[in-house]
Amino acid sequence: MHPLKRRFEPVLLDRYPTRGMTEELKQRGNFPDYVPMFAFPNDINIVSSDQRPRSTWHGFAMTTENGSKLHAICVIIWIPLNSQASDELEQRCEEWRKDNMTDEERELAASLGERLAQERAKLSQLLAQLPNVPSGSESREQLEDEISAVEEKIGLMNDLLRPVRHGAASKIEGLTDGDTGFWIPRAYGILGREANMTSFWKEWLKAIVVPMTEGGVQRIPPSSPRMGVWQPIERYVMNLCTEAFCPVSSKTQVELAIRELRLFARQEASNELPGSRNTDLYALFRALSVPNIIILFEYALTESRIIFLSSHTSMLYLATRALVDLLFPIQWAGVLIPVLPARLVQAIEAPCPYIVGIERRYEKVELPSDDFVLVDLDADMIESTVQPTPLPRHQRRKLLSLLQMAAPHHSRCGVPTGPPAYAIETYPWDTFLSESSATYSSKAPPTNLAKYVGLNSNAFGSTAVVPNSYNPPIFNAFLHARNEQSLSRGYSSSKSHERPGTSSTARASASPPSPRESSPTSGHFPPPPPTPSSRNDSGMALQASLREKRSGHFDAASRRSSSFGMTRRPSAPFLGHASNLSVTTLNTDNGGSTYAPSVYAQSTIAASTIVPQAAAQNVNSNEGTCWVEGHFFQTQPWDDKLICAICDDRAEEGMYKCSSCKLTVHNRCASQVCLVCDAAFHPDQIRAAFVRCFASLFYTYKKFLVPATGDKKKAGLYYTFNMESFMKSLPHEHAEYIAILSQTQGKSNIS
Ligand SMILES: [Zn+2]
Ligand SMILES: [Zn+2]
Numbered sequence: 001m002h003p004l005k006r007r008f009e010p011v012l013l014d015r016y017p018t019r020g021m022t023e024e025l026k027q028r029g030n031f032p033d034y035v036p037m038f039a040f041p042n043d044i045n046i047v048s049s050d051q052r053p054r055s056t057w058h059g060f061a062m063t064t065e066n067g068s069k070l071h072a073i074c075v076i077i078w079i080p081l082n083s084q085a086s087d088e089l090e091q092r093c094e095e096w097r098k099d100n101m102t103d104e105e106r107e108l109a110a111s112l113g114e115r116l117a118q119e120r121a122k123l124s125q126l127l128a129q130l131p132n133v134p135s136g137s138e139s140r141e142q143l144e145d146e147i148s149a150v151e152e153k154i155g156l157m158n159d160l161l162r163p164v165r166h167g168a169a170s171k172i173e174g175l176t177d178g179d180t181g182f183w184i185p186r187a188y189g190i191l192g193r194e195a196n197m198t199s200f201w202k203e204w205l206k207a208i209v210v211p212m213t214e215g216g217v218q219r220i221p222p223s224s225p226r227m228g229v230w231q232p233i234e235r236y237v238m239n240l241c242t243e244a245f246c247p248v249s250s251k252t253q254v255e256l257a258i259r260e261l262r263l264f265a266r267q268e269a270s271n272e273l274p275g276s277r278n279t280d281l282y283a284l285f286r287a288l289s290v291p292n293i294i295i296l297f298e299y300a301l302t303e304s305r306i307i308f309l310s311s312h313t314s315m316l317y318l319a320t321r322a323l324v325d326l327l328f329p330i331q332w333a334g335v336l337i338p339v340l341p342a343r344l345v346q347a348i349e350a351p352c353p354y355i356v357g358i359e360r361r362y363e364k365v366e367l368p369s370d371d372f373v374l375v376d377l378d379a380d381m382i383e384s385t386v387q388p389t390p391l392p393r394h395q396r397r398k399l400l401s402l403l404q405m406a407a408p409h410h411s412r413c414g415v416p417t418g419p420p421a422y423a424i425e426t427y428p429w430d431t432f433l434s435e436s437s438a439t440y441s442s443k444a445p446p447t448n449l450a451k452y453v454g455l456n457s458n459a460f461g462s463t464a465v466v467p468n469s470y471n472p473p474i475f476n477a478f479l480h481a482r483n484e485q486s487l488s489r490g491y492s493s494s495k496s497h498e499r500p501g502t503s504s505t506a507r508a509s510a511s512p513p514s515p516r517e518s519s520p521t522s523g524h525f526p527p528p529p530p531t532p533s534s535r536n537d538s539g540m541a542l543q544a545s546l547r548e549k550r551s552g553h554f555d556a557a558s559r560r561s562s563s564f565g566m567t568r569r570p571s572a573p574f575l576g577h578a579s580n581l582s583v584t585t586l587n588t589d590n591g592g593s594t595y596a597p598s599v600y601a602q603s604t605i606a607a608s609t610i611v612p613q614a615a616a617q618n619v620n621s622n623e624g625t626c627w628v629e630g631h632f633f634q635t636q637p638w639d640d641k642l643i644c645a646i647c648d649d650r651a652e653e654g655m656y657k658c659s660s661c662k663l664t665v666h667n668r669c670a671s672q673v674c675l676v677c678d679a680a681f682h683p684d685q686i687r688a689a690f691v692r693c694f695a696s697l698f699y700t701y702k703k704f705l706v707p708a709t710g711d712k713k714k715a716g717l718y719y720t721f722n723m724e725s726f727m728k729s730l731p732h733e734h735a736e737y738i739a740i741l742s743q744t745q746g747k748s749n750i751s
Contacts, residue, residue, distance in 0.1 A: 630680025
């Protein structure tokens with residue numbers, strides 16, 4: 001076996017409360033075993049890569065000794081393997097090469113590696129000249145052409161090297177980030193009882209992990225006493241675990257600070273749908289088409305054995321959460337394991353209803369012989385050996401039409417199916433974006449659920465939303481915080497910058513502080529760097545990141561934001577995501593995949609692999625308009641006050657503005673828009689559509705609840721349900737369906 005294919009068992013490095021804190025532990029309950037196994041469901045392997053592998057995240061749920069549920073979110077980052085271990089590993093790889101590769105292959109790999117290093121050095125030289133050449137001049141153009149030529153060459157050589165990369169040394173001078181080219185993963189996570197705090201935890205973790213990526217997250221303003229400075233991680237942990245209490249009811253919210261970020265945690269009210277403020281529905285609805293979601297729903301209602309399959313661990317978690325929430329008021333009574341570790345994968349043979357998620361990269365998965373439903377979240381595919389029991393025709397048609405209006409992103413806005421970028425990586429496009437913008441707003445978003453439940457069904461979709469009430473998504477939480485701050489001077493005390501703990505306050509949401517909507521204001525921006533002459537390029541991703549490097553603006557910012565005094569090698573040539581292709585290839589057997597094959601499988605793929613999708617969204621692309629992730633962009637007339645929401649640079653010719661949410665971006669940044677437009681996806685309406693479906697299935701249900709008598713009353717029941725007469729009251733097809741449902745456990749739980 002190639003040394004890099006070896007898997008290691010993950011271990012717990014540290015935790016809070018620590019083992020010795022008996023008092024704390026008594027209060028919080030014992031720390032469960034097996035946490036590392038759920039954080040790394042497929043164990044750990046060392047990865048050889050020229051660039052730091054991409055950070056990923058996921059959630060999972062565990063059942064403790066006493067049967068209660070624990071929920072967890074973790075963020076995984078990659079850190080360089082220490083040099084001693086690396087030397088040893090490199091030696092073993094060399095031995096493997098001698099035993100397993102022909103001389104020709106090894107020579108080819110070695111010479112390609114050398115030439116690649118040379119080209120890289122050349123590129124870095126050329127890039128260094130850029131700032132000194134005035135933009136627009138002839139020599140500038142020449143220089144840019146030269147750069148493009150070298151880039152092309154590097155891309156070509158990367159392609160050639162890929163199949164034999166494991167034949168070259170793991171580190172290639174000038175090509176490899178980090179000292180050794182070997183990386184190991186580390187997970188930071190939060191474990192707790194509150195299922196509806198998970199999206200808050202995710203944002204919190206994302207924020208505290210930023211300094212550990214050593215500049216890997218871009219466009220974070222430099223740490224400064226005025227804006228806020230990074231604290232040691234221990235400080236943040238204490239703040240979260242001991243200083244800030246968990247919001248106890250929907251009436252309070254708790255504010256935590258991380259540098260200039262303000263994060264708000266809140267509970268749902270008891271009369272709200274479970275998960276309606278926390279559970280992300282978009283990931284499931286992006287991955288699967290609406291008709292497939294209804295089929296999935298039908299399988300779940302009849303308690304099937306449902307296996308989610310994805311290359312992205314977080315997608316398994318997101319889909320499970322969404323599905324279980326949408327089943328309300330029926331409670332999923334079967335087994336529920338959002339992320340099933342590879343070591344426990346035999347559990348899918350259990351002869352009982354379950355919903356489990358397994359990763360595509362698990363080896364030796366044996367599917368049950370029959371009666372199971374395999375849901376491929378990457379390919380929008382559901383396979384099963386059994387037919388689903390369809391909803392009664394009337395309810396099914398209604399649900400379909402409501403969902404199509406509430407979630408028009410696939411059908412009308414050209415969003416392709418597949419996991420969203422935020423399910424694939426922690427920081428898509430190296431940015432700190434957030435799919436749960438409510439976390440960063442002091443004002444809890446209003447819920448329109450009640451309204452939608454009662455609404456005439458023709459009025460679903462955009463027509464049901466107050467005009468101009470859409471907000472652009474948050475593509476950079478730090479910029480969002482800056483804009484919020486400048487709007488609310490005096491709101492946050494300056495103290496909080498030094499001591500994040502003191503600012504954790506509870507505020508009654510009944511009288512929240514005055515709304516601070518995000519609307520970019522000018523005046524606080526750093527002087528814009530000279531932007532190179534606009535080029536009409538197709539390789540947007542590459543160009544965009546190159547531009548950043550050229551301007552020197554963000555590189556400097558990210559360098560300074562590293563709190564541990566580690567700087568990026570300034571001369572390291574940088575090609576954005578594209579150069580991730582040079583990753584060692586061992587698993588070439590994932591044929592047909594659109595992802596760059598790599599040792600570490602798809603979970604750490606480069607964001608650039610999302611680009612072809614994004615570009616393909618240009619449905620109905622007339623002159624000057626295009627669709628990206630549900631945003632309908634229109635080219636704007638020249639306006640120098642516009643600021644790009646993605647890169648924070650000033651306007652250039654041909655800015656795009658979304659006609660619904662007013663998101664404004666550069667033409668060249670449009671491909672990085674990976675959060676859905678409010679106008680293309682209405683989670684509240686989706687929840688309402690399901691509630692209405694259930695209401696319609698059970699609408700006369702209450703009439704048949706009769707006071708309990710005799711034995712049943714003695715057994716503690718107040719009411720019994722007269723199933724027989726309920727069934728008789730229903731239309732034939734409907735009655736048949738209820739008969740099937742009544743066989744399931746979930747149904748008996750609600751009665
Ligand atoms: Zn929009
Ligand atoms: Zn931009």
